[in-house]
Amino acid sequence: MIKVKSFGRGGVHPSGYKKLANSKSIKRLVYSGNYIVPMSQHLGAPAQCLVSVGDEIKEYQLIGEAAGFISANVHSPVTGKVVGLRQISLPNGAVSNAVEIEPDKDFIDNMSSQQNDNSDFNLDEMPSEILIEKIKAAGIVGMGGATFPANVKLSVPKGKNCTDLIINGVECEPFLCADHRLMLEKGDQIFKGIEILKKILNPDNISIGIENNKKDAIANFININAEKGVGCNIQPLKVKYPQGDEKQLIKAIMGKELPSGALPIDLGAVVLNVSTVHAIYDLFYNGKALVERVVTVTGDAIANPSNFLVRVGVPYSFLIEQAGGFVDEVKKIVSGGPMMGFAVLDTSVPITKGSGGILCLSKSIVRDKHTTNCLSCGRCLNACPMGLSPAMLYKLIDSGKYGPAMKMGLMDCKECGCCSYVCPAAIPLVQGFKLGKRMGRK
């Protein structure tokens, strides 16, 4: 019996709602309308746009070049013609430059039959520097949501060693099951991706953290692992939010707390999401730059919750339509998971590299909570996985004392939402912290 692990303090247990879509296999979506590809789909500086209106471009062609170390390339998801360059608002409310591409008709017709498994890829012949270079060129970023450029994580600084490679298959956000489906359906491919990472990092241990509510995925991985003899440690984890966070996952698997301000590599760890690993597989075996991902479209207000394999640049409205549209009055549409995702105003926003899900929630889930005085009940203190004092921080921010709030560890807050989730007084704690961080940085 394998020991089920978890991170120590804090955390919450929201209802999972995973059953809505976790039995739906991944379906490829072909969209024939105009693709809107933002230049900022990652953490860091927006990419520099390389095309202008009227240009004919090819699928996987570089259209945005990384502007700096923490930045990522952007490629065209389709073959077609640039018909516009404009500013759009992203699902998270930020404004970004975007390229509007009218896809070629023949290309769209052939898209669903595309098969190009480049099985002659030989891992042994590739030095690891070139592998990292290729990952960088393909614009691969962390697809768990934070969209941190993958090549930066994989470039281990001099004097440091990667001892632990941790593959993140936790998917602790309720509702989402894109990673779950990927682990079930593309397990072989993920393991091929892991072999590539093994070659790059040469770690002592490889662990795959999966929460216990995905028993089928755990079983699948244990089988493949035994078959292929990769020597991974498949680690079942107790279901607890926010286990998918890098710091909590390192704590759960390695038993070490990442010091404040340090990077995982300081403890010898590199953490990558399963969908990122799959994107790396896709790059080397299928020659694909990162232009597509699996998106869960779910919620209690959607007719047929589904998992779609879709290109970036497709508007949310198309995915919602393909999932059967709404069955109930929609109160909120959320991009990402319900705990950290963003409520969107406009469904014309496009899918980006970081969009893991679209949730359509009715009023039975989006409850109105009336804000009252803080009861000093201490639930937020015991829920905070970072061991901060949310109620106290909020009081400081509320009275404009950003300096003292920063000293109490405001910057260690990662806005996971556990405090707001448990707060019986419905105090908008996370909102306060977002404001406090912005004001405190000034």
Add this chain to the structure above:
Amino acid sequence: MEKKSSESLEKYPVIEVSPHLKATSTTFTIMWAVSISLIPAALWGVISFGWYSLVVLLASIISAVAAEGLVNWGTKRLTIHDGSAFLTGLLIGFNMPPEIPIYIPVIGSFFAILVVKAAFGGLGSNWMNPALAGRVFVFFSFNQMGGSCWKKPRFLPEMVDSISSATPLSVVKSQGAECGINSFEFLKQMGYSHSAFDAKLTDFFNSSFGLTLPNGYFDAFVGNIPGCIGEVSALLLILGGIFLLAKKIITWHIPVAYIVSFLLFSWIFGGLQTGSGYFSGDAFFHLFTGGVILAAFYMATDMATSPVYPKGLIIYGVLLGFFTFFIRVFGSFPEGASLAILFMNMFVPMINKLTKSKPFGYVKTKKEAK
């Protein structure tokens, strides 16, 4: 474009910062659930002590809610419906002797809401438990509180006046010093009676487990004893407490730490009062005849005035047990729970500070420690 965005604005009106899921418990559900869990004990009080005790309960509740309304009117903020004033009023009523003149709980409620709660910033900002502060305020202000307001419960047979107009605790306290025998045994000698129900159960336990229990424990446990309106029935209060635990409104730390430490202290040192030496205190007599059960589940667990970390809750509970025992047995009052809680309220900020753990990632690694 303009038109489209305004359309979608109407369609999906809720734009909020994450998280988009919220736990179900709110201030309102917490306050009302606590109030509901007190209803059985309140009903028992009314059945046992008669209609007048219902009047006392209603008077405390109405005056507490009225005081909250007054504060709302003054501050222009509506908080009257959150249930906290109702609960404070109910708890003040629970802590009143059944025959108390009506103006006393009214004064207690107004003091609790206006002085203890509102003056410090309202719900959650008070450092002292409002219901207990209101009770203790009237306890020290009017000598009726300790005197002639007690009443024999309905199901207890007639007995001598001097006994039926006092609580078992105060009889033992005032007359039982150095008696050298079990508290219930002593009460019996003083003319204290017990019900047929109690006699049956005591006989059953004594014969089937080979014990030599005196009569009275089972009356005390179900609430067939003289005492304050709401605090007599340990059984119903424990059931209410279990309901709160099941609903995750309170955690086990305070009630368990409080009751266990109180029992231990009473057992080890309680015998000193009656002259029977160490390890001979009548712990269960102390537990069931006073306000400890009500205090452990409902008063000490008040969120605003109790510590926040689990470790702190246990320290708080253990100290409460000690001070309740100490005041009861060695102090000048028969009852200790209210004063012990108010006393410990003062230490809450200190306990919080001492039990606060370091934030994630601030624990020194072994290398740094070297």
